[in-house]
Amino acid sequence: MSHRESPLYIDTSAGLEQFCLEVQGAAWLAMDTEFLREKTYFPKFCLLQVATDRAVACIDPLALKSLEPLTDLIYSPAVVKVLHSARQDLEIFFHLYGKVPAPIFDTQIAAPLLGLGEQISYGALVAETLGIHLSKAHSRTDWSRRPLTPEQLRYAADDVIYLAQAYQQMRKRLDTLQRTQWLEQEFSDLVQPEVYEANPDSAWQRISGCLQLKGRQLSVLKELAAWREQAARKQDLPRGWLIKDEVLLDLARQQPQDPDALSHVRGLDERTQKKHGATLCGLVKEALERGPMNLDLKARPTKRTPEQEALLDLMMAVVRLRAAQHTLSPSVLASRKDLEQLLDGHEDAKLSKGWRHSMAGEELAALLRGELGLKVLDGNLRLFAHA
CATH class of the missing domain: 1.10.150.80 (HRDC domain)
Incomplete structure (x- = not known):
């Protein structure tokens, strides 16, 4: 496809079926997603870009009731799904369908085996492998707004057009160097369901500063973080919209057990106190009754011999x-x-x-x-x- 041409935009079931017929039999499928998450717990899926060596399309999940029959390709064990920094893209499919597409090839994970940097960005990968410098003009686009302009669609399509080209080049070099099989374990690890299951019981571990707490403070933090995780998921709201991390830490330190004590917790607004105050105090009491939580952390030597x-x-x-x-x-x-x-x-x-x-x-x-x-x-x- 010429860069000046508008990529195929699919917003009807008939169009999707026709595209799937065109790419039927493909050994691999380059994929990327555009999503928003600023106002939700789950990512809001706004656009899916896919490409093979002979076709490219931008598919609109907001307009389509279903992504079938494309999901047959995405979940086919005979089709390699090519992505760059795949985790967030795979998370979308896990939440939608309850399983992770496999097998995959993550160009960011593969890059170091070819002398490229760890955690390399997509733009840097394309520049290094193809000598092409991508525009960043639409990097802040609100992908939920419609209609999408031809320029936005071209920008989105570039994410898979050049990904497909980079993949073919990288795969050839890896095969020549006999390094492709070295990546199998890391790719396999990335498609395990537990990677994408947010366990409320371990939510406290994702709070910065949690390891500064000890004993009963940790017990309180664990209880509060688990409640927030479940509430945010149920209401599809960002965790921080319910209660910010720093407020959870202060609650764990101060351990308020009645509404009056809640007023002394910095950053806990009056609206949250009224709506969730009784629940928070109850959770603190339960955690304190359960007793201190001890972390099984390996002691790290302060100084090597x-x-x-x-x-x-x-x-x-x-x-x-x-x-x-x-x-x-x-x-x-x-x-x-x-x-x-x-x-x-x-x-x-x-x-x-x-x-x-x-x-x-x-x-x-x-x-x-x-x-x-x-x-x-x-x-x-x-x-x-x-x-």
Whole structure:
């Protein structure tokens, strides 16, 4: 499609059916979504852009009663869904249909394996892989407003037109380097339903400053955060519209058990006190009766011993060796913090899973177990297996 042409805009069931016939049999589908979330708990799905190597369309979920039969393609295990920074897009489909599309290919996750930066933006990815600099003219568009202008539709379509091109180039390079399979675990992790299920019991963990609280304060915060999560979901309102994070923290610290005490909590407006005051006080009482909550946090050493620092230096030498071997920046493969997590035995250490495990983590673990060592051979550092 020429960049000057308006992309196919689909707002009827007949148009969607025709498009699905055109792309039938596609091995992959580049996808992006436009949504709003400023005034809701759930993202408001406003536009879906899709592309294959032969077709592109902007599909209007606000005008269509159903996305069928496109959902058959989106959920087909035979079709790879290509996205960039996929989590928020996948969340929309999880909330709509109760399951996550799979399999996927996330170009942001794949980028570091090709020497590109971690957490690379879509614009930077397109510039690096295709040499094209995208416009940001409509980055603040209200995608819920209709009609959409031809310029807005072209801008939206660019998100999948160039994503499709970048994917084909990246996939070819990854296959040549035999690195595609290294991404399978990370892509698989991203389509697990639990990633998108907001558990009210763990809502307190997403509140900045929560770890400054202890004992009964934490118990109160957990109870209040769980209530807010359920209420926000039920009313489809942003969490902060009910009660802001900092107010929950103050409630946990002050632990008011009657309406008069609520008036001393900074930031708790009169309207919220009247509407939810009795509920909040009841939750505080329940949490206090339940007793203090103890966190099972691993103690982190305040200072490494000289031996530990030397071991970390040794591990970093292995990282540098493997990064050079695979033409990657060492910082993309592992930071010193990543090495510390592996050394400390953290279950979620980056180097214990995915492509980093394949490239260096497995060898580093063997080094820590004493199964591998380092030696200098002809002036070069080499890994060797102990006899």
